[in-house]
Amino acid sequence: MLAYRRLSSFHLSLFAAALLGLSGFQPSLARAGCPGEDGGSSLVTEIRGGDTLVLEDGRAVRPSSILLPRRGTEGGMERQMREQAERALADLVQGQVVYLHLDAGMRDRYGRLLAQIFVISAGERVWVQEQLLTAGYVRAISSRENRDCIAELLAAERKARESKTGNWRSGFFSVKPAHSEELLAGLSQSFEIVEGQVQSVAEVKGRTFLNFGANWRRDFTIIIPADVTKQFPPDTLPLARLKGRSMQVRGWIESFNGPSISITHPEQIELLSSDTASSP
Numbered sequence: 001m002l003a004y005r006r007l008s009s010f011h012l013s014l015f016a017a018a019l020l021g022l023s024g025f026q027p028s029l030a031r032a033g034c035p036g037e038d039g040g041s042s043l044v045t046e047i048r049g050g051d052t053l054v055l056e057d058g059r060a061v062r063p064s065s066i067l068l069p070r071r072g073t074e075g076g077m078e079r080q081m082r083e084q085a086e087r088a089l090a091d092l093v094q095g096q097v098v099y100l101h102l103d104a105g106m107r108d109r110y111g112r113l114l115a116q117i118f119v120i121s122a123g124e125r126v127w128v129q130e131q132l133l134t135a136g137y138v139r140a141i142s143s144r145e146n147r148d149c150i151a152e153l154l155a156a157e158r159k160a161r162e163s164k165t166g167n168w169r170s171g172f173f174s175v176k177p178a179h180s181e182e183l184l185a186g187l188s189q190s191f192e193i194v195e196g197q198v199q200s201v202a203e204v205k206g207r208t209f210l211n212f213g214a215n216w217r218r219d220f221t222i223i224i225p226a227d228v229t230k231q232f233p234p235d236t237l238p239l240a241r242l243k244g245r246s247m248q249v250r251g252w253i254e255s256f257n258g259p260s261i262s263i264t265h266p267e268q269i270e271l272l273s274s275d276t277a278s279s280p
Helices: 077-093 128-134 150-162 181-185
Strands: 037-048 052-055 060-063 097-107 113-121 124-127 191-197 200-204 207-211 221-224 246-252 259-262 269-272
Touching: 037 077, 060 128, 077 113, 077 128, 113 128, 124 128, 128 150, 181 259, 246 259
Parallel strands: 060 113, 221 259
Antiparallel strands: 037 052, 037 097, 052 060, 097 113, 113 124, 191 246, 200 207, 207 221, 246 269
């Protein structure tokens, strides 16, 4: 279902240790709403490419549901952000026994297992993805196959965003306004979070278009295929009811009659209440 933001604001404290070791973390547990097939456990012997865990039993595992910054150019800010995220992940798992909850789409195109990853610290189970999100080093991402845990991971990301923790202090991780069409057009092929108010809703050949401006040929648009529309909760159907609603959407920016994001599952959209929507 759609993710609805809580009405009350979060009162947060910053990470004192900034992921310099597990001692600075608060333990977190896998919730009942975040299932996954038991993938067993094994020792992490190597980390390749910054985000691929090589286990003692020979398996290669990639943490699912999080997106590290791009590597960027040498010496650039984005490269530094990527390196920070890689170090944070390594601080959590290098030389540790990890416990895996395998996602429904178990492997990526490179054959790596996709999993929610846990380690044990002070006798408690610590969720790696949640810790990286709360520290502000990565962003949450979901797919049609792997979205069971997204509500909890979005909450962790929101904590970092609202307290401007980690990479949320920079413009790279900022939520982009839907009305900034030229800015969004320049971000084609990048993963972004876009926020705005739906100005109109149109259905064309089974696809629904949520338009965020007066000119659908150049404004920012969310494109929703017919099969995805069927997955929306009843209280949002028909999708024409979303006209006038403020929302955030996350995904890869494309160019189709202006900048757009084509969604593959409803969890990419987060409806905002009027008191939590950002000002333009």
